[in-house]
Amino acid sequence: MLSFISKRLLVALLVCLTVSALSFGLMFVSGDPAIAIAGSGGRAEDAEAIRQAYGFDRPLIVQYLDWIGSALTGNLGQSIYFNVPVTEIIGNRAGVTLTLGFISFLVALVIAVPLGVAAALRPNGWIDRIALVIAVSGQAIPSFWLGLMAIVVFGVWYGWVPISGADTWQGYILPVIVLSYYAIPELMRITRSGMIDVLATDYVRAARAKGLPMHLVISRHALRNAVLPLVSLAAVQLGQLLSGSIVIESVFALNGLGRLAWESLLRSDLPVVQAIILILSLLYVVLTTLADILNAVLDPRLRGGS
Amino acid sequence: MTEMMLDIRNLKVSIPTERGTLNAVRGVDLQIARGETLCLVGESGCGKSLTATSIMGLLPRYARVTTDRFDMAGQDLTGKTAAKLAKLRGRDVAMIFQDPTSALNPTLTIGRQLTEGVMRHEKLSRSAAEARAIEMLDRVGIANPAARLTQYPHGFSGGQRQRIMIASALMGRPKLLIADEPTTALDVTIQAQILTLLGELQADLGLSLLLITHDLGVVAAIATDVAVMYAGRIAERAPARDLFAAPQHPYTKGLLAAIPVPGVTPRGSALPAIPGRVPGLIGTMQGCAFRDRCAIAAPECANDPVPRIEAGQGRFVECTKAEVTA
Numbered sequence: 054m055l056s057f058i059s060k061r062l063l064v065a066l067l068v069c070l071t072v073s074a075l076s077f078g079l080m081f082v083s084g085d086p087a088i089a090i091a092g093s094g095g096r097a098e099d100a101e102a103i104r105q106a107y108g109f110d111r112p113l114i115v116q117y118l119d120w121i122g123s124a125l126t127g128n129l130g131q132s133i134y135f136n137v138p139v140t141e142i143i144g145n146r147a148g149v150t151l152t153l154g155f156i157s158f159l160v161a162l163v164i165a166v167p168l169g170v171a172a173a174l175r176p177n178g179w180i181d182r183i184a185l186v187i188a189v190s191g192q193a194i195p196s197f198w199l200g201l202m203a204i205v206v207f208g209v210w211y212g213w214v215p216i217s218g219a220d221t222w223q224g225y226i227l228p229v230i231v232l233s234y235y236a237i238p239e240l241m242r243i244t245r246s247g248m249i250d251v252l253a254t255d256y257v258r259a260a261r262a263k264g265l266p267m268h269l270v271i272s273r274h275a276l277r278n279a280v281l282p283l284v285s286l287a288a289v290q291l292g293q294l295l296s297g298s299i300v301i302e303s304v305f306a307l308n309g310l311g312r313l314a315w316e317s318l319l320r321s322d323l324p325v326v327q328a329i330i331l332i333l334s335l336l337y338v339v340l341t342t343l344a345d346i347l348n349a350v351l352d353p354r355l356r357g358g359s
Numbered sequence: 360m361t362e363m364m365l366d367i368r369n370l371k372v373s374i375p376t377e378r379g380t381l382n383a384v385r386g387v388d389l390q391i392a393r394g395e396t397l398c399l400v401g402e403s404g405c406g407k408s409l410t411a412t413s414i415m416g417l418l419p420r421y422a423r424v425t426t427d428r429f430d431m432a433g434q435d436l437t438g439k440t441a442a443k444l445a446k447l448r449g450r451d452v453a454m455i456f457q458d459p460t461s462a463l464n465p466t467l468t469i470g471r472q473l474t475e476g477v478m479r480h481e482k483l484s485r486s487a488a489e490a491r492a493i494e495m496l497d498r499v500g501i502a503n504p505a506a507r508l509t510q511y512p513h514g515f516s517g518g519q520r521q522r523i524m525i526a527s528a529l530m531g532r533p534k535l536l537i538a539d540e541p542t543t544a545l546d547v548t549i550q551a552q553i554l555t556l557l558g559e560l561q562a563d564l565g566l567s568l569l570l571i572t573h574d575l576g577v578v579a580a581i582a583t584d585v586a587v588m589y590a591g592r593i594a595e596r597a598p599a600r601d602l603f604a605a606p607q608h609p610y611t612k613g614l615l616a617a618i619p620v621p622g623v624t625p626r627g628s629a630l631p632a633i634p635g636r637v638p639g640l641i642g643t644m645q646g647c648a649f650r651d652r653c654a655i656a657a658p659e660c661a662n663d664p665v666p667r668i669e670a671g672q673g674r675f676v677e678c679t680k681a682e683v684t685a
Contacts, residue, residue, distance in 0.1 A: 255462040258456070259462045262453065262454040265479065266479075274467070277466050353511040354465055354513050
């Protein structure tokens with residue numbers, strides 16, 4: 054187990070290095086950043102001054118090492134637009150996105166997993182049919198439309214919840230519903246198909262032949278094997294939810310990371326974009342690594358050796 | 360009179376399908392006395408596994424099972440609910456499966472899988488249950504059993520896994536053990552070891568054994584009695600020795616003729632085969648199911664019911680022409 058974890062961490066570290074190089078490279082893909090900052094009316098001297106001020110005149114490798122070195126100490130540079138540290142800007146915006154993401158993820162899991170299990174126990178039964186309707190509509194209805202409809206109905210007509218912003222906890226209710234509704238279908242379908250496969254296995258039959266009651270057969274023998282693919286999917290979904298949805302944050306006027314990334318792109322505030330991409334990529338690396346370790350805890354065959 | 364561990368009369372299993380009702384088991388009678396080994400023989404699709412699975416009450420919900428009489432391990436289960444049958448599982452009746460690799464849960468330790476049944480049924484403490492697990496593993500020939508309780512199934516070979524499955528089945532000290540093709544997935548040398556083990560355990564523990572197989576070699580090695588199943592019915596039932604010496608049913612004769620005998624069957628010659636195919640079992644069937652493939656079929660074979668001819672203690676054959684061919 055220890056060797057599995059250390060191997061997995063080593064791989065994660067290599068991915069982190071690659072990701073950091075890629076997000077550093079983003080600064081240069083759209084051309085000379087100095088000219089971009091100088092703007093369309095900028096003169097060659099301005100660009101040259103900017104080049105020196107930001108250190109763009111140094112060799113790339115030096116710039117990269119400088120950038121990664123400061124990133125490691127928690128310094129992700131200055132926002133070109135606001136002229137304040139990038140970490141400060143992101144810190145101000147991350148709270149909303151993280152709160153929304155985590156709550157939506159938990160709500161989605163709590164609904165999707167039991168529903169998927171119940172659907173698998175009686176395929177084509179009434180629970181399965183309801184679950185199918187939820188899954189199909191969740192995947193087919195665009196979240197911006199659902200969000201707007203929810204605002205109109207519950208915010209404007211009934212006035213139960215605020216129509217925008219996240220100043221109070223009520224402001225999170227609609228975004229959480231819309232975001233988790235978006236996450237539920239995939240989680241539920243993978244739980245259902247995993248459970249159906251596992252329930253047909255000989256070891257589930259053997260567990261029943263031992264005289265174990267059905268709830269133990271399901272919880273101890275079936276679910277543990279059925280959740281393995283779910284864990285991997287859930288890690289990716291949590292990554293998506295935590296990285297902030299531009300659509301949801303725009304519809305509900307939440308100042309989260311998704312909107313920040315969008316705004317920064319429009320403002321050509323490249324250090325902010327770069328930092329967001331770096332942080333979110335690292336988040337994915339951490340989540341998938343955790344998912345792999347969790348799967349190895351659940352399934353001894355994945356640990357290698359014995 | 361000997362005590363019957365299983366007495367089942369007119370067992371019918373039907374499964375609704377899109378093309379109509381599949382009558383997979385069409386009136387099977389099985390009796391197994393204490394300490395007896397009954398082999399249920401037949402080709403794939405004849406309903407032998409469904410018979411075994413329905414006795415355990417492990418068929419899917421959509422399968423319909425009826426019996427005229429169902430006595431098992433001294434309890435009358437005729438017309439009783441599934442819950443009553445569930446109470447016998449893992450205690451008086453246990454089952455082992457064809458493929459030990461898929462019958463052990465890959466994510467739980469051997470110790471957990473062996474002990475979970477009895478810890479529930481007999482309210483044994485973990486240490487008491489583990490002590491019994493060690494005893495059973497030792498009995499089925501797993502070396503160093505105490506150390507192996509914490510291991511997972513993938514650390515064992517196929518033969519060892521089937522031994523573990525047998526140990527697991529024995530944990531509840533069953534009276535009747537149902538083995539569904541327990542050696543089919545194993546190497547030939549391992550097959551012999553597992554059969555020997557089953558025979559020993561059966562003699563030591565006074566187990567009644569219902570062994571499902573399509574391998575007549577297995578039958579010859581272990582059976583006291585044989586029931587030959589064809590298209591959802593028992594075509595012939597006889598003590599093993601009598602069956603091999605003088606098969607009565609044309610299907611049994613065909614099966615036995617298809618086994619090559621070293622030194623007798625000429626090298627390079629084609630083995631005799633039974634012509635034709637197993638009939639489809641959807642819908643109802645008139646007369647003898649085997650008559651289309653039978654060399655001695657006569658017009659009266661299409662009549663219902665096919666007569667059952669009793670031929671001595673524990674022996675019967677369902678064939679209109681059986682007396683003629685005897």
